[in-house]
Amino acid sequence: MNKIKKHIKQFVRFIQSLFGFFKFQIFESKKINNAEVVFILPYFQTGGAERVHLNIVKSVKDKKSCILFTHNSATDNFKEDFSQYSEIIEINKILSKNNNFINSLLKKHIAKTINNNQALISVFSSNTNFFYELLPLVKEHIITVDLIHAISGENPILVNHYIASSHDITNRVVINNKAYSDILLNYKKYKVDNECYNKVIIIENAIGIDNNEKLNNRDGIKIGFVGRWSKEKRPEMFLKISAEITKVDTSIKFxxxxxxxxxxxKMINESGVSFLGEITDDITLNQFYKSLTFVLITSFREGFPMIIPEAMAQGVIPISTNVGGISEHIMSFENGILIDDDDDEIVNQFVDVIIKLINDKELVSKLSLNAFNYSRKHFDIEAFNKKYRKALLKELYS
Incomplete structure (x- = not known):
């Protein structure tokens, strides 16, 4: 009986996917046919990577574009933002892990539509296997660009795609020197041709900053954690730090x-930490950062988290584990604090640094001002836009 139910469910899913494919052919593929730039992205949920992807879409907002979303998003918080600048298609509703026939049909149809679009300039992607499966089917005259946020500890399937696509891709964007070194090490490991090395370019993440904004004064000490609850982010460590600091000073808010x-x-509440939920709009997010003194990044793996430039732009002092490319922008006791990623002592390191800072208001003021000023010199959205327009549209800039 269970086998019969399983087969019935599989058949129903097949019919649903087949119907979705025909619907895509009739109603959705024209969005690709009208696009000058096609984006293939995993999610429109809340997240740092999604903010970067949205900024890239905005960089070519004067061009007709279409975004194919390949994965089910945990929330739809950025869906409206993406829709404001581009047509969107949720092909995740058609793709199926257990239906290679439908997946193959969809892939071939998308490739055919892309190749037949005379106005299409480029295809861009990040963090989705579907792009790399599609790439061999895309004609050579079309610019193809991918973005790698981080490669250390990456999904091995994606790493294999990076190597296999190194010849076909027009440009490969990485976000910092750490990611650049990591991809070149993998190229060397797998004996990728030297000509592919020149295709790798660095475009650092950026945010929109109001240069007329003044540094905000804080009342009291408030320490924040911004991100998703996931293994690599180690949010439970933030709760441990909160518990230890509260033993010393109950006036500090987390x-x-x-x-x-x-x-x-329940765990968050029992730790005495306030939970604000998701923050999706920029105004509320900036107001939140303005209320913080420090933001903690407790991750054991990162590329370069967007919360660092976002927080620094409001004068928040980042206290972070020294992982990924974070040390390329954070200089310890200059514009933030770096913590050694030592599992045995990491909580104590965070606690000791925070106690040192709350007892030295002059140092806090110095770090806050330096973070504020640094963000304005190094996270310029205009430079970001020009570099992506060069990669996607081959525009020249001075």
Whole structure:
């Protein structure tokens, strides 16, 4: 009986996917046919990578574009933002892990539509296998660009795609020197041709900053964690730090914001930490950062988290594990604090640094001002836009 039910479910899913494919052919593929730039992205949920992807879409907002989303998003918080600048298609509703026939039909149809579009300039992607499966089917005259946020500890399937696509891709964007070194090490490991090395370019993440804005004064000490509840982010470490600091000074407030935390709300509340939920709009996010003194990044793996430039732009001092490319922008006791990623002592390191800072107001003021000023010199959205327009449209800039 169970086998019969399983087969019935599989058949129903097949019919649903087949119907979705025909619907795509009739109603959705024209969006690709009208586009000058096609984006293939995984999610429109709340997240740092999604903010970067949205900024890239905005960089070519004067061009007709279409975004194919390949994965089910945990939330739809950025869906409206993406829709404001581009047509969107949720092909995740058609793709199926158990239906290679439908997946193959969809892939071939998308490739054919892309290749027949005379106005199409480029195809861009990040963090999705579908792009690399599609890439061999895309004609050579079309510019193809991918973005790698981080490669250390990456999904091995994606790493294999990076190597296999190194010849076919027009340009490969990485976000910092660490990611650049990591991809070249993998090229060397797998004996990729030297000509492919020149295709790798660095475009650092950026944010829109109001240069007329003044540094905001804080009342009291508030320490924040912004992100998703995931293994690599180690949010439970933030709760441990909160517990230890509260033993020393009960006036210090701790607050968390992000996704995937509701299932852990009991643990958060028992730690005396306030939970704000997801923050989706820029105005509310900036107001939140303005209320913080420090933001903690406790991750054991990162590329370069967007919360660092976002927080620094409001004068928040980042206190972070020294992982990924974070040390390329954070100089310890100059514009933030770096913590050695030592599992045995990491909580104590965070606690000791925070206690040192709350007892040295002059140092806090110095770090806050330096972070504020640094953000304005190094996270310029205009430079970001020009570099992506060069990669996607082959525009020249001075």
């Amino acid at each position: 607050v968390m914001a992000g996704i995937g935390m509701k299932s852990n709300i």
